[in-house]
Amino acid sequence: MTSPDARVPRAASAVLVVVTVLAGLGGRRWLPADVAGPLGDVLYAMLVVWLVVLVFPRAPRGLASATALALCTAIELSHLTEWPAALLERLPAARFVLGTTFGAADLAWYALGAFLGGALLVVVGGRPEAVDEALRHVRAARARPAGRRVTAFLVPLTLLGVVAAVGIGVGRSLSIEADELAAQVEVAQAELDGSADKVADDDVRSALSTAIDDAGTVLEGRPVLDRRPGDATDAGERLERAVTAVHDSRRTFATTAAAEVRETFAPVQRKAERILTATDELADAGQAADESARAALRDALDAATAAHTTTGPDQLTELPLAELESVAGDLTTRRDDVDLATHDLMSAQDAAVCPEPDQVWFPQAGKLAAKRLAPIPWAPQHSVRADLLEGLVALDEAYQAEFGEHLTVNSGYRSYDDQLAVYNPDQPNPLAAPPGCSNHGLGTAVDLSMGPESFDGARYAWMKEHAEEYGWTHPAWAEPDGRLPEPWHWESVETPLGY
Incomplete structure (x- = not known):
């Protein structure tokens, strides 16, 4: 039987010391710091075990391990005091023996190292008694214990190699996983930054932000202790799903x-298209707007139409995301260009045909469809826009309650031809706006008789006080101090005053 306290050859202990030192230096050189640290603690405790049996070859294996653990623990705990720092300040090289700071986790690694060191000593330990007897009596048998001694050296060396290889493999695997996860985090962060105000559901961005934070926590963790093999891969898969979402x-x-x-x-x-058609008709009548404004609208309309034609729903589904987002933005720009060019042309046409600043040209003025108009019940020969009739009727009822009679309506909606009849371009009637520039053509204005007193009468005063309660008003230009004082002209509050 092999005695657990048999003498350990000093040569074996010396070899183990050298191999352990080299393994520790190699770990510091080639392994990530988070892996080299724990591995270094294990090797340090094993080194102390080797040194104990190098000095005391017949020391019990358990005692050697316990001594090593006690010594390592004492050194580690000493960092809770001030003297190691003072010693290191005077002798920096002492850090290779004492370390630099206290770490509670190091105590666990020391315990593992002391245990492994003791276990290896059992393998390296003394020869069996039968072999000793054979050595005394049979010279030829010397080869056998020599072979066993070689085996005794090779076994611990192999175990050390396996431990080192496993450590290097685990460290390398963790390093590769961490590098891949870091690259994924960079891509995910770019996706998060680039998706602001561009997602249908903001919850997916919140989920991606959480996945990025979780991945960062994994990367900050210490290998083996906090970050085990596969943790970074799992975090990367969660990131990938969040990015895809x-x-x-x-x-x-x-x-x-x-x-x-x-x-x-x-x-x-x-x-x-309606504005272009209307301005074409006015151009034929010698009332053309600035041709550059008309050309600009044609160009904008052609470009927008072409863009919409070449980016139909079927084409959109086949586009990469970047192009799809670009198309959506381009279509918006094209639409807005048409809208702006339309406004500019209307303003240009307004300047060409409407002489007064409070007159606004509308292409539909005087051309409303019959279904959009409604006759005034007590003056059916006149009409207004159908959606405004209810307010006018309510105003008339209140007026009747006050004066005992209906509002006297002299004019309501005027067709283009009706407006042309009261406005002569050669001899303009100051009381009538050019066709296309009158609110009568929009069905939003009526002319009412205010009686012989006009502005000074009770009827006008009552209308000024109550008309707006029913959605009608007297415009500023028709006030006594306005451009064209007209006590009879009243408009709906919904009358457009510009584009």
Whole structure:
């Protein structure tokens, strides 16, 4: 039987010391700091075990391990005092023996190292008694204990190599996983930054932000102790799912935005075409707007129409995300360009045909469809816009209650031809606006008789006080101090005053 307290050859102890020192230096050189630290603690405790049996070859294995653990623990605990720092300040090289700071986790690694050192000593320990007897009597048997001694050296060396290889492998694996996760975090952060205000559901961005934070926590963890093999991979998979969710949400948002722009472009397009047609007619009548404004609208309309034609719903589904988001933005810009060019042309046409600043040109003025108009019940020969009739009727009822009679309506909606009849371009009637510039053509104005007193009468005073309660008002230009005082002209508060 092998005695656990048999003498350990000093040569074996010396070899173990050298190999352990080299393994520790190699770990510091080639392994990540978070791996080299714990491995160094284990090797340090094993080194102390080797040194104990190097000095005391017949020391009991358990005692050698206990001595090493006690010594390592004492050194570690000494860092809770001030004297190690003072010694290191005078002798910096002492850090290779004493270390530099206290770490509670180091105590566990020392215990593991002391245990492994003691276990290896059992393997390296003394020869069996039968072999000793054979050595005394059979010279030829010397080869056998020599072989056993070689085996005794090779076994611990192999175990040390295995431990080192496993440590290096684990460290390398953790390092690779960490590098891959760090790269994923960078991509995920870029996706998070680039998706602001571009997702259909903000929750996916919150989930991605959480996944990035979780990945950062994993990367900050100490290898083996806090971050085990596979942790970084799991965090990377969660990141990938979160990035995919944000990417899909961005695609949904961009597709929806493009569809909405296409829908909103239709009325803008119709309005632009209507304005162009109206200005063409006025141009034929010698009332053309600035041709550059008309050309600008044509160009904007052609560009927008082409963009919408080449980016239909089927094409959008095949585009990469970046192009899809670009298309949505481009369609929006094209639509807005048409809207702006339409406004500019209307303003140019207004300047060409409406001489007064309070007159506004509208292409539909005097051309309203019959279904949009309603006759005034007590003056059916006149009409107003159908949606404004209710307020006018209510105003008339209040007026009757006050004066015992209906409002006297002299004029309401005027068609283009009716307006042209009261306005002569060669001899302009100061009391009538040019066709297209009168609110009568919009069905939002009426002319009412205010009696012989006009501005000074009770009827006008009552109307000024109560008309707005029913949605009607007297415009500033028709006030006594206005551009064209007209006590009879009243307008709906919904009358457009500009574009």
